[in-house]
Amino acid sequence: MRISARADYAVRAALQLASSGADGPLKAEAIADAQDIPHKFLESILNDMRRGGLVVSQRGGNGGYRLAKPADSISIADVIRVVEGPLVSVRGVRPPELSYSGPAESLLPLWIALRSNVRQILEGVSLADVASSQLPAGVAALADAPKAWVNP
Secondary structure, eight states, rough: OOOOOOHHHHHHHHHHHHTTTTTTOHHHHHHHHHHHHOOHHHHHHHHHHHHHSSSSEOSSSTEEEEEOOGGGBHHHHHHHHHSSOSSSOOBBGGGGOOOOGGTOOOOTHHHHHHHHHHHHHHHHHBHHHHHTTOOHHHHHHHHHHHHTOOOO
16 A cells, blocks of 8 residues: 555644644644645645545634644544545555456455455544554554564
8 A cells, every 4th residue: 555645745734733733723834844745735735625624724814724623533544535535446446346357356355355454544543643642552553563664
């Protein structure tokens, strides 16, 4: 699975907003500077997040962006879906819409299992979890596994 720059930047921007809490809206420039994200690219991402209902924007001198809901009710999956679409697809198609035959027939349940596991992890971690460095125990255990960062 590949996490695009767009998805990574969106999650990082959302985390910056989550960590700002009730300090008021953050300007896109401040988010871009804090997370080292190209400003124009971030504006496009924030617009997608606004249209997707994850952030709200406010105009004016005290304007900027803030989360539309509490950080503990927004999952990492929510953010990625808003800017990228489905979490797992094969050739741009969701696994349940695929069909294979012959020796490739068991690929379908493999792709569906992959999709299920990715969803379980990304839907089970909120912005608040990551912003507070308190990953759910199961996710932390996966990250701490001895071979987690080793290339086969």
